Amino acid sequence: MQAAYDAIYLQLRSLIENGTYPYRSLLPSESVLVSQYGCAHNTVRKSLSMLAADGYVQPVHGKGVRVIYFPETNSPLQSQCFLSTEIESFREAMQRIGIGNTTTKVLTMQECVADDSPLLAPYAKGTPLVNVERIRIYEGQALSRESNFLRADIVEGMTKADAEYSVYHYIRSVRGEKLVTCKRCIAIEPATDRDRELLDIDDTSHVVVIHSRAFDGDGLLCELCETRQHPKVFTFCQTAIHSRIHSQK
Amino acid sequence: MQAAYDAIYLQLRSLIENGTYPYRSLLPSESVLVSQYGCAHNTVRKSLSMLAADGYVQPVHGKGVRVIYFPETNSPLQSQCFLSTEIESFREAMQRIGIGNTTTKVLTMQECVADDSPLLAPYAKGTPLVNVERIRIYEGQALSRESNFLRADIVEGMTKADAEYSVYHYIRSVRGEKLVTCKRCIAIEPATDRDRELLDIDDTSHVVVIHSRAFDGDGLLCELCETRQHPKVFTFCQTAIHSRIHSQK
């Protein structure tokens, strides 16, 4: 079942994207939208705040809701970015940006237990884990590698073949678990000897390093992952909105 | 005046950060919080959704609101990231992460007009602009440069000295304008000859390129900026939350 605010969000978004509400114009006022959609004021507001968070509109107090979306041909579009603001598997990301011919190779896959190393500190000590190390190859080049510490119970029964296809797909479709929140940290670090050994980075001095921690439907940590990859495959788009909180802090 | 949901957000956040509500625990239920704070449940819900967006909690349907925040010593904290999810000036960012001794040098600052080049396409053709090119130097090294196309009216009267201190500070404090929305696109590109000429990048093959577009209080584009910088000064943290929208699209 689709929520009312989702439907309104999607409809308004497509009207913005197809030019019905062009860049720099004002949307119909809240009260007009309320009567158009036959819903409550708060419902329209939720849809509008979602559009604002995604960079489609910006509400202007006392004036209206300004459309700030314009199609971009120059820089990579939001939808074509390598790293999305959503939670998706590598496979899903590749399909989204239209790179079909990628393969994944599992280097190692072994059970272990969370000790008190700083790397695994977010896991409770003693938690059974599975460590999966993989390499991503596209167009014959190894451009990305990752080391993944997954909570054992959430990937119970996973085989190497499953991990080669998609760990996220296994968690979601086979295990029926959700991935709800993902915290990420992006940095650019000098390539290590191990990077040069495993990846085709040639004359590239640095690699993109993404640390991510994913939480399941219960809000419990289930994945702790480090991805190291060639810089040329990395793009990321984001919309920042001013909040008064930080100005007070 | 501070909104009620802001106060509740700040209070709950500090209670989470100081360990009163530790990692993996559940917050008091909505109804308890409502009676504690003496407000309506929608107000509490707004605070909780802000905490969720910032990666502090994750609500679990029918169960409670799980705390997913833990202090990190290993990877860069959210507050220590170079590029924040807020809208701030370079000067503010440097103060936040504790790098005091930085200087800014204005290379060029000249008026121009938006033509039909793809770079300036987001501006209406004919819009008066000011182009400012600057270099950031810290610890004696030129590590970042940027080319900024600002709408002329929003930086009216700005001098080279103002631009050397902070363009954002001039816009906000002198001109009294707000910067509300900022769309950014991050990529890693090979360093150009011009990069090597202006920056101290030595044996580094790539630079971090940030394209950003900022919108003023009226929701009108007022800044179009390209930043090119040394990889070693770049870190970015972000929290992604699963939305059903993308799964339907």
Place this chain on the structure above:
DNA sequence: GCCGATTTGTCCGTATGTATC
């Protein structure tokens, strides 16, 4: 497996405050 209590999720209608024009 069912039932009831608890908790979050969605939605409604209303009232008031505040900025813009």
Place this chain on the structure above:
DNA sequence: CGATACATACGGACAAATCGG
């Protein structure tokens, strides 16, 4: 000053998920 528009807040109703008995 009045009309319009967004911002905040309240209180209530019902749905849906979870959990324990």
